[in-house]
Amino acid sequence: MSTALITRVLWTALGVFIAVRSRALGLGSFEEPGPGLLAFGLGIAMAAAAAADGIRLILRRKAGAGKTGVVGADASAPQAPMKLPIRQLAVVAVLLAYIALLEPAGFALGTFAFLLALLALLSPLSWPRAIAFAVLGSALNYAVFKYGLGVQLPVGLLG
Amino acid sequence: MDPLHGILLGLQVALQPVNLLYCFAGVFLGTLIGVLPGIGPATAIALLLPATTGVSPATGIILLAGIYYGSMYGGSTTSILINIPGEAASIVTCIDGHQMARAGRAGPALGIAAIGSFIAGTFGVVVLSVVAAPLARAALAFGPAEYFSLMVLGLVLVSCLSSGSLVNALLTTSLGIVIGLMGIDTMSGVPRFTFDRPQFIDGMDVITLIVGLFGVSEVLFNLEQGMGRSIIEGKIQRILPTREDWRLSGWPIVRGSALGFLLGLLPGGGGVIASFASYAVEKRLSRTPERFGAGAIEGVAGPESANNAAASAAFIPLLTLGIPPNVILGILLGALIVQGVAPGPLLIVNNPNLFWGVVASMYIGNIMLLVLNLPLIGIWVQLLRIPYGMLFPLILMFCVIGVYGTTGSVFFLYLMAGFGVLGYLLRRTGHDLAPLVLGFVLGPLLEVHLRRSLIAGEGDWSFFVTRPISAVCLALALVLAAAAAVPVLKRWRKTALVDD
Numbered sequence: 001m002s003t004a005l006i007t008r009v010l011w012t013a014l015g016v017f018i019a020v021r022s023r024a025l026g027l028g029s030f031e032e033p034g035p036g037l038l039a040f041g042l043g044i045a046m047a048a049a050a051a052a053d054g055i056r057l058i059l060r061r062k063a064g065a066g067k068t069g070v071v072g073a074d075a076s077a078p079q080a081p082m083k084l085p086i087r088q089l090a091v092v093a094v095l096l097a098y099i100a101l102l103e104p105a106g107f108a109l110g111t112f113a114f115l116l117a118l119l120a121l122l123s124p125l126s127w128p129r130a131i132a133f134a135v136l137g138s139a140l141n142y143a144v145f146k147y148g149l150g151v152q153l154p155v156g157l158l159g
Numbered sequence: 160m161d162p163l164h165g166i167l168l169g170l171q172v173a174l175q176p177v178n179l180l181y182c183f184a185g186v187f188l189g190t191l192i193g194v195l196p197g198i199g200p201a202t203a204i205a206l207l208l209p210a211t212t213g214v215s216p217a218t219g220i221i222l223l224a225g226i227y228y229g230s231m232y233g234g235s236t237t238s239i240l241i242n243i244p245g246e247a248a249s250i251v252t253c254i255d256g257h258q259m260a261r262a263g264r265a266g267p268a269l270g271i272a273a274i275g276s277f278i279a280g281t282f283g284v285v286v287l288s289v290v291a292a293p294l295a296r297a298a299l300a301f302g303p304a305e306y307f308s309l310m311v312l313g314l315v316l317v318s319c320l321s322s323g324s325l326v327n328a329l330l331t332t333s334l335g336i337v338i339g340l341m342g343i344d345t346m347s348g349v350p351r352f353t354f355d356r357p358q359f360i361d362g363m364d365v366i367t368l369i370v371g372l373f374g375v376s377e378v379l380f381n382l383e384q385g386m387g388r389s390i391i392e393g394k395i396q397r398i399l400p401t402r403e404d405w406r407l408s409g410w411p412i413v414r415g416s417a418l419g420f421l422l423g424l425l426p427g428g429g430g431v432i433a434s435f436a437s438y439a440v441e442k443r444l445s446r447t448p449e450r451f452g453a454g455a456i457e458g459v460a461g462p463e464s465a466n467n468a469a470a471s472a473a474f475i476p477l478l479t480l481g482i483p484p485n486v487i488l489g490i491l492l493g494a495l496i497v498q499g500v501a502p503g504p505l506l507i508v509n510n511p512n513l514f515w516g517v518v519a520s521m522y523i524g525n526i527m528l529l530v531l532n533l534p535l536i537g538i539w540v541q542l543l544r545i546p547y548g549m550l551f552p553l554i555l556m557f558c559v560i561g562v563y564g565t566t567g568s569v570f571f572l573y574l575m576a577g578f579g580v581l582g583y584l585l586r587r588t589g590h591d592l593a594p595l596v597l598g599f600v601l602g603p604l605l606e607v608h609l610r611r612s613l614i615a616g617e618g619d620w621s622f623f624v625t626r627p628i629s630a631v632c633l634a635l636a637l638v639l640a641a642a643a644a645v646p647v648l649k650r651w652r653k654t655a656l657v658d659d
Contacts, residue, residue: 007588011330018337025344025351031618035344035351038606042333053326056650085587088379092580095375095555099572102563115552122382123548137553141560150213151564 002061008054015047090121106156107146111138162288165511169519172217172512181214181222182520186527189229193249194237194539195550200230201596202377204490205369206554208497209561216498217516223494224517225524227487228280228470231430232528235272235463236539239265248430248466251438255451255458262454270398271408271456272463273532277525279416279464283471284521286420291507291518295479298504303611304623306480308632310605313482315636316425318594319643326647327590335598336605338363346610358570365493367562367571368578368599372592374558375579378551380586398533400456408460411441415464423469424476425484430466437465471521478514479504482601486593489600 019040028034098114105113115134119125125133145151172178192203203226211219234249239256252272259268301309318328341352342362353359400408418440419433441461442451451458476482481502483489495502500510507514532539562575582592616622624630 003588014334021352025349026347029618030620031613033610033613035347035349038609039337039340039351042337046330046333049326049329085379085383087382088583091379091382091551091555092576095559095576095579096573098559099569099576102559102572103569111556114556118552118555119548122551123546125548133549137556141556145560145564151209151560152567153560153563 002057005054005057008050008057011050012047012054015043015045015050017043019043019047087121091118094118094121102156103154104156106158107153108138108142108158109156110154111141162292165292165515166288166519166522168511169515169517172516173221173519173523177214178218178221178516178520179523181218182225182524183527185222185225186229186232186524187531189226189231190233190528190531190539191542192226193230193233193235194542195545199373199377200227201369201487201490202373202554203230204487204494205366205373206557206561208366208369208490208494209565211494212497212565216495216500216510217513219494219498220491220513220517221520223491224474224521227491228467228521228524229528231280231467231470232273232276232532233539234466235276235459236269236532236536237543239268239272239459240540241543248434248469249463250431251434251462252459254438255453255455258452258454259456259459264454266397267400267404267456268459269536270533271400271404271460273529273536274400275408275412275415275460275464276467276532277529278412279419279468280471280525280528281522282416283420283423283468284518284525287471287475287521288518291475291479291514294475295504295507298480301480301504301628302626303608303615304626304629305632307605307608307612308623308629308636309480309482310601310608312632312636312639313484314594314597314601314605315640317485317597319639324589324647325643328594331585331590331592332594332598335595335600336602338368338595339599339602340606345607358568362603363599364566364571364574365497365600366565367575369490369493369596370558370561371575371578372582372596374554374561375576376582376586376592378554379579379583381547381551383587398536404456407456411437411457411461412464414440414444415461416468419465419468420472422465423472423484430469433465433469434462437461474517474521477502478506478517481506481604483597486596489593489597492600 020043022036022039022043025036025039026034027037027040094114094117097117098110101110101113112134115137116130119130119133123130142153146153173182188203188207189200192200204223207223207226211222214222231248235252235256238249238252239260242253242257256268256272259265314332318325318332337352339362341359343350343360350360358364415433415437418437419430422433422436423430438451438458438461441455441457442448445451445455445457447455473484473488476484477488477492481492481504483492492502500506500513558575558579559572562571563569585592585595612622613620623633
């Protein structure tokens, strides 16, 4: 299944979910809308639009199988399967680990580890330079935000 | 209050040391953000949004507004020197600006971009000062039906003009509205889409959503674009344009300022459309259109003026009607709401210090920007050499500080990461994020005005078409939606017929 079609299936499911959840909130009447009416209408519209576009994609693919390159191209709908974004997944994993560590380890230690991990992942800096950058980055930002701007940041292990 | 007294009051506010400092910080950061490709003004404003909660509303908005119009100045630098637009409104500047740089004329290109931006930005602020108060007075006659219809028109325009397909825009706008409806319904007291989480009782946190969608997703999205770039090397010699450059650029700056201002007023308009329209106009009016694309200075002067005039004009619908015409001002509207300020026609009456202070700060900010962008251009060029690999970890760290600093909860950090991934996936699959954010900001207001209108009209939906302004807005929205939908339906029909 192409990325475009998977996207349409997900949008349809989301539209149905919104419609079902908002129906339970109470739709009221057209004269006096309840708390769920607008969201219900939007959920139905989302599901209908995504399903119709999904059907169009399937029809186009069928037609394309019979007559290669006949049917108009749609630049807005990517057809090639999306490559697994390894680098992005790694960055998100590091970010989630940082969030998990933030309160137990504290801002300074957590940020040091976070910056070092991302520098190792994304930048060509040598280890000594990366360590120096991470130490400076976490210490300076802690000082600026905690003492300069009065932002409440977790102290953690260093407290 | 007439504009002259308004400006005098505004200057009293804007010239306070703290406001001058925030104005400078805003335009400095705006230029920086404009210069660094990969980080747009929306991301920068989202990141700085938490920093405005501890200061007065006027000070906070002066900072954020400075980032917005400052980024319009800075965006041209990367377009000219490395052929990568610093922000979307400077895309068209790449065409002739970079060709000028390759021909050893980077200085005049940067110079005319800064001077044109200054003239157009100042022109925009002058018109804003004159027309905002009468417009706000006229808007006082607006009832809930007019607001509802105006918001529908705004959302339709933004959806039609978004960069993805119409279906994608419809989907993201709807999702944005639904996310905006989360929390306790103010009219019935029923909790909506809270998933039994106390964190959602007051609705989705604006800062978490915007920082995730723009800050985190911007980093993830830019990781795909590669980590390197090539800068035009060599010292930039002469910044000031020659007499011939002035002769060629004068009218393009005037036309760009006027055109940009008009297009900036439209919902969904803004700098991108204004700069492209200005480029098209200049090319058509030129006696030597073949020079365009090969380093014509008019191709830099016109678009750069247009996007700055549009940036000033965009404040008119926000400050007089409370309706943001583009995503960046949508975030500014969020900032006003976070500050407890009710945007709309009463803003000028109830918060004259805020309104006139922001307007006056824009005069001062434009002067600061001229100084920052002409003599200090060398510093910005050096900044282009900061590797992405060092920049992206810092942006993500600022995202975390911003959200944690305002919410004090790790829960919202996970939510921010989730919105970041959602934003990345949406952009990766051809969805524009602007309709989602505008839907989120306008959705709750849209619903309130819809329900108030029905109460006022005793449940009669014809109430919306019997009031002239409301009827015109809805008719325009219908025509626009139909104009955008017909080609899509034709394509669908073509697909089905081929299948048959």
